Amino acid sequence: MPKLSKRSGMAYESPIRKLAPSANLAEAQGKKVFYLNIGQPDILTPASAIQAVRDADIPILKYAPAKGITSFRKKLLKQYRDRGFQLDLEDIFITNGASEALQLLMMACLDSVDNILVPEPMYANYIGFSEMANATIKPLTCHIENGFDLPSIEAFDAAVDEHTKAILICNPNNPTGAVYTKEKLTELGHLCKKHDIFLFVDEVYSAFCYDDETFFSALQLEGLEDHVAVIDSVSKRFSACGARIGYILCQNPKVMEAINKYAQFRLSAPTMGQIFAEALIDVKDQYLVDVKDEYIKRRAVLYSRLSAMEDIVCYQPSGAFYVFAQLPIENADHFCQWLLEDFEYKGMTIMLAPGSGFYASSGVGQDQVRIAYVLNEQDLEQAMDCLEAALKVYPYRTKARTREIIEV
Amino acid sequence: MPKLSKRSGMAYESPIRKLAPSANLAEAQGKKVFYLNIGQPDILTPASAIQAVRDADIPILKYAPAKGITSFRKKLLKQYRDRGFQLDLEDIFITNGASEALQLLMMACLDSVDNILVPEPMYANYIGFSEMANATIKPLTCHIENGFDLPSIEAFDAAVDEHTKAILICNPNNPTGAVYTKEKLTELGHLCKKHDIFLFVDEVYSAFCYDDETFFSALQLEGLEDHVAVIDSVSKRFSACGARIGYILCQNPKVMEAINKYAQFRLSAPTMGQIFAEALIDVKDQYLVDVKDEYIKRRAVLYSRLSAMEDIVCYQPSGAFYVFAQLPIENADHFCQWLLEDFEYKGMTIMLAPGSGFYASSGVGQDQVRIAYVLNEQDLEQAMDCLEAALKVYPYRTKARTREIIEV
Numbered sequence: 001m002p003k004l005s006k007r008s009g010m011a012y013e014s015p016i017r018k019l020a021p022s023a024n025l026a027e028a029q030g031k032k033v034f035y036l037n038i039g040q041p042d043i044l045t046p047a048s049a050i051q052a053v054r055d056a057d058i059p060i061l062k063y064a065p066a067k068g069i070t071s072f073r074k075k076l077l078k079q080y081r082d083r084g085f086q087l088d089l090e091d092i093f094i095t096n097g098a099s100e101a102l103q104l105l106m107m108a109c110l111d112s113v114d115n116i117l118v119p120e121p122m123y124a125n126y127i128g129f130s131e132m133a134n135a136t137i138k139p140l141t142c143h144i145e146n147g148f149d150l151p152s153i154e155a156f157d158a159a160v161d162e163h164t165k166a167i168l169i170c171n172p173n174n175p176t177g178a179v180y181t182k183e184k185l186t187e188l189g190h191l192c193k194k195h196d197i198f199l200f201v202d203e204v205y206s207a208f209c210y211d212d213e214t215f216f217s218a219l220q221l222e223g224l225e226d227h228v229a230v231i232d233s234v235s236k237r238f239s240a241c242g243a244r245i246g247y248i249l250c251q252n253p254k255v256m257e258a259i260n261k262y263a264q265f266r267l268s269a270p271t272m273g274q275i276f277a278e279a280l281i282d283v284k285d286q287y288l289v290d291v292k293d294e295y296i297k298r299r300a301v302l303y304s305r306l307s308a309m310e311d312i313v314c315y316q317p318s319g320a321f322y323v324f325a326q327l328p329i330e331n332a333d334h335f336c337q338w339l340l341e342d343f344e345y346k347g348m349t350i351m352l353a354p355g356s357g358f359y360a361s362s363g364v365g366q367d368q369v370r371i372a373y374v375l376n377e378q379d380l381e382q383a384m385d386c387l388e389a390a391l392k393v394y395p396y397r398t399k400a401r402t403r404e405i406i407e408v
Numbered sequence: 409m410p411k412l413s414k415r416s417g418m419a420y421e422s423p424i425r426k427l428a429p430s431a432n433l434a435e436a437q438g439k440k441v442f443y444l445n446i447g448q449p450d451i452l453t454p455a456s457a458i459q460a461v462r463d464a465d466i467p468i469l470k471y472a473p474a475k476g477i478t479s480f481r482k483k484l485l486k487q488y489r490d491r492g493f494q495l496d497l498e499d500i501f502i503t504n505g506a507s508e509a510l511q512l513l514m515m516a517c518l519d520s521v522d523n524i525l526v527p528e529p530m531y532a533n534y535i536g537f538s539e540m541a542n543a544t545i546k547p548l549t550c551h552i553e554n555g556f557d558l559p560s561i562e563a564f565d566a567a568v569d570e571h572t573k574a575i576l577i578c579n580p581n582n583p584t585g586a587v588y589t590k591e592k593l594t595e596l597g598h599l600c601k602k603h604d605i606f607l608f609v610d611e612v613y614s615a616f617c618y619d620d621e622t623f624f625s626a627l628q629l630e631g632l633e634d635h636v637a638v639i640d641s642v643s644k645r646f647s648a649c650g651a652r653i654g655y656i657l658c659q660n661p662k663v664m665e666a667i668n669k670y671a672q673f674r675l676s677a678p679t680m681g682q683i684f685a686e687a688l689i690d691v692k693d694q695y696l697v698d699v700k701d702e703y704i705k706r707r708a709v710l711y712s713r714l715s716a717m718e719d720i721v722c723y724q725p726s727g728a729f730y731v732f733a734q735l736p737i738e739n740a741d742h743f744c745q746w747l748l749e750d751f752e753y754k755g756m757t758i759m760l761a762p763g764s765g766f767y768a769s770s771g772v773g774q775d776q777v778r779i780a781y782v783l784n785e786q787d788l789e790q791a792m793d794c795l796e797a798a799l800k801v802y803p804y805r806t807k808a809r810t811r812e813i814i815e816v
Contacts, residue, residue: 001604001634001660001662002517002573002574002600002605002606002635003573004662004666005515005516005517005518005519005666006519007515007519008515008516008517008666008669008670009666011666011669011670012669013669013672014669014673016672017474017672017675018672020473020474038471040471041468042468043468044467044468045466045467045468045469047467050466050469053461053462053680054461054462058453058458059452059453059455060449060450060451060452060453060647061453061458061647061648061649061650061651061684062448062649062650063446063448063650064650065428066425066428096504096652096674096678097674097675099673099674099675100674103674107413107415107540108412108413108416109410109412109413109416110413111413111414111415112520112542114413125672125673125675128670128672128673129673132515132670132673134520134542165410165411165413166410192410196409196410197410198410226409226410227410239468239469240469241469241470241675241676242469242470242471242472242676242678242679242680243469243678243679244504244652244675244676244677244679252409254409254412258412258413258416258417258419261416261419261420261421262416262419262536264421264422264424264425264426264533264536265422265507265533265536265537266504266505266507266508266511266533267425267505267507267533267649267652268649268650268652270504270650270651270652270678270680270681271650271651271652272461272651272680272681272684273680273681276469276680
């Protein structure tokens, strides 16, 4: 048999999806599975945008331009300008979801000798994309004790070496739910300017900030036009993960030119997804107000249930829709697989994402899990009933290492 | 300003799309541009499949599974089995177009020290994808004199070295229109088995064979289940390039497992595109019969017009919908840009893809162009009027190097 690539043998496996076969098994066994592993909300997608695709006259389903459909980009531009952002049309590039946006940014800015600083736990697929781009992630470990707050600016400064080309943060953070302040971002911006490196910010969850008044985008940092690139997507904001529409916002024309070169190889992002996403821009603000209210309720359910369980360490997240919790177990990979394959509670079980996969450092986060609160309150309550019951009977249960419930 | 990656500075530029700014300029000048540079047909997309998206009940536009929507994969499987192919469900993987299919295959099978043998001229983006995968293309040059027939099996054999991991061919060939016989494929298959390397076949144009009775798929090669991977797509067959739906067909479970790992990072191919593509399977065979008839007419127009022009060397392609022709010019890059920026004929001009970009070898094909016959006969006639007029006034016209019109 011909040999596969060595890299594929060593390739990182997505903690979010790698247990899919076990989940299929659980369903085949007739169990009801609550999917808290993946950020796939059960919120209704705006019907008006689905209707826009129905209404579209599509005699020929053509390629879109590599940068995205112009009318869509123009409308997006207008929306940003109306909010006071100083962008131009050429600063907007439409991609196959935020996933491809990051891949393209990495190809444009990083060579194989380069590294990128990323606080961990991090969105797991960053690790996969950096592997695909042959670049290295240099992680800065955050801690559950302070709600996974960003490492100090001194820690970032100390971590920059001659091969560091960028800092990448996710704000609000997936998987921790931490939201970073204007002050923190300004500090990071200064640091990037000082070292003349890029600041990539994944703002996919910007609509989901629960405690502070306004979200501060890295695009609002002054004098950092050449350094900042923002990744965004319609997936989470509009419960439209299947559209596969994201975008890169960046005011550095050289970066956009390099992205365009790589993007031309894949021709274009999906045309129907772009028609859909263009229509999303007209969705009334009330949609997001309602969605946010709904997530605030869900967060309360999840946090109160987790807080009430013995030996679980967690904190109330300020944004996004995940809690990154520490469980009284040794090995979350085993626990999550066991939940699907060997456990059930009243015919139900839950799928969680094991924590270690969200760390680029090895051996960290093995007793942690990411729990998405993307299901309605009733489902979440039932899912938490499952977790509570599971922790009572899991054969490898341990005592928690830190006792206190953390208030952020 | 922070430095971009070195690789992006050296990155190959798509000959198919790199002149897009010049085309925009031509349109802004009020010229009618005939787009013969890109394989974007003007054939109507099957309305029933567009209708299937309209009829779909999509309360939440969810992620699809990483491998693709199961009902779609099952239906595709049935179609292949009905045609006598011995495939299983796990041998089918849905991708973001054939583009992503090739990227995933390269990640799964090639490391950065590895090379892949590809006859040239080749589909230009193969070069881009191999750069992104950090692998090397080792080209085998084909010649216009014999209609760009496949190099001899001895030439392939001699080119295999210790780092060769695969042979990649496109059948029917983009950009040359050559169609490879069962005998040729069988020989190639034996060679791959002998050296224990992969055989990747891009069969995106399999519906477009004009002269021979039946297309022979590499999936029909016996005893090569571990070696063969086929790339396909709905883009060309159903004039649905904007769906961004392709797939990988491969019976080697290790390859599919590696592909799955990488594909999980990008989560899924577009959901609406998959609903659409699933409905395409029900499109009546007559659609493709009619489309093929139409392309045969267009081929005749293009070939007869090109043959009648002085000093052009070309041949009648047997498949796909491109002619790769040699023009009486020194530098097709300059000529194609000049056509858009400095030329017009009765308010019209044409966009062609310069030939050198389809070669991985440098300095080859500089007097060649790829011409797609994706427009209707009337448009093609007008486009050829433009070409004929252009060659009369182009300031750097040369004599052709080879005089005869080639009959394949």
